[in-house]
Amino acid sequence: MLVTVVIPAFNEENYLGGVLEPLKSIPEITQIIVVSDGSTDGTVQVARNWGVEVIDLPQNLGKGGAMSMGVKAAREDIILFLDADLIGLKVEHVRSLIYPVLNNQADMTVGVFEGGRLATDVAQLIAPFLSGQRCIKKYWLEQIGNLESMRFGVETAITQFAYENNLRIMEVELPAMSHVMKEEKLGFVKGFAYRLKMYWEIAKNVRLGG
Numbered sequence: 001m002l003v004t005v006v007i008p009a010f011n012e013e014n015y016l017g018g019v020l021e022p023l024k025s026i027p028e029i030t031q032i033i034v035v036s037d038g039s040t041d042g043t044v045q046v047a048r049n050w051g052v053e054v055i056d057l058p059q060n061l062g063k064g065g066a067m068s069m070g071v072k073a074a075r076e077d078i079i080l081f082l083d084a085d086l087i088g089l090k091v092e093h094v095r096s097l098i099y100p101v102l103n104n105q106a107d108m109t110v111g112v113f114e115g116g117r118l119a120t121d122v123a124q125l126i127a128p129f130l131s132g133q134r135c136i137k138k139y140w141l142e143q144i145g146n147l148e149s150m151r152f153g154v155e156t157a158i159t160q161f162a163y164e165n166n167l168r169i170m171e172v173e174l175p176a177m178s179h180v181m182k183e184e185k186l187g188f189v190k191g192f193a194y195r196l197k198m199y200w201e202i203a204k205n206v207r208l209g210g
């Protein structure tokens, strides 16, 4: 089996290149899809310059919508999701996310930052199930309804599905890695408001009691 990487990206021209660079040298990765989620900056151009596939959504669908579009276009059986704003992504991180699924040691891996930056380490220590770095067979994603409408609730929904269906979940440490926080991208007030909206989108999609 081989891997399609799906990268949802909303205005990530500054960081996307750093995510794409380590992917190019991994033979098991045969398809890389950047889904620009209604970006108004140079995200699409950066992706094209790197020679990867681009889905250029004319309007913002939210993260779940962008990820779903990527899954629909995926040729391979295994999907690796990565955020477009990762800092310090290395080939080793990518291998540690994909090999357990490729080798059938896990049904899903979830990457957790470790030793990158205190703020992002702590956030992921508290809530690893929110992580956008995860690898899973496409078959499972196709069994989950409504991912496209879940916006930031998408990871919680995938995790919930995985628990309910007894998938083997493996948490994988991602040493010295971090991402750019909302407040850093958008400024404190706008970033914090965006963060509250994200928590609302997550809460809305949690199904209580199965």
Ligand SMILES: O=c1ccn([C@@H]2O[C@H](COP(=O)(O)OP(=O)(O)O)[C@@H](O)[C@H]2O)c(=O)[nH]1
Residues within 6 Å of the ligand: 007, 008, 009, 010, 011, 012, 037, 060, 061, 062, 063, 066, 082, 083, 084, 085, 132, 179, 180, 181, 182
């Ligand atoms: O409407 C959106 C919001 C976010 N993203 C992408 O989803 C990933 C995670 O989003 P963000 O960095 O805002 O979340 P954080 O990691 O700060 O929670 C990034 O690649 C974003 O560009 C997206 O495709 N559509």
Ligand SMILES: O=C(O)[C@@H](COP(=O)(O)O)O[C@H]1O[C@H](CO)[C@@H](O)[C@H](O)[C@H]1O
Residues within 6 Å of the ligand: 063, 083, 119, 120, 123, 124, 127, 129, 130, 131, 132, 133, 152, 153, 154, 155, 156, 179, 180, 181, 182, 183, 202
């Ligand atoms: O870890 C978290 O609390 C949030 C917010 O991260 P930051 O506070 O911006 O570092 O980030 C994650 O959660 C989102 C919802 O599940 C995911 O879509 C992001 O990929 C993930 O980084």
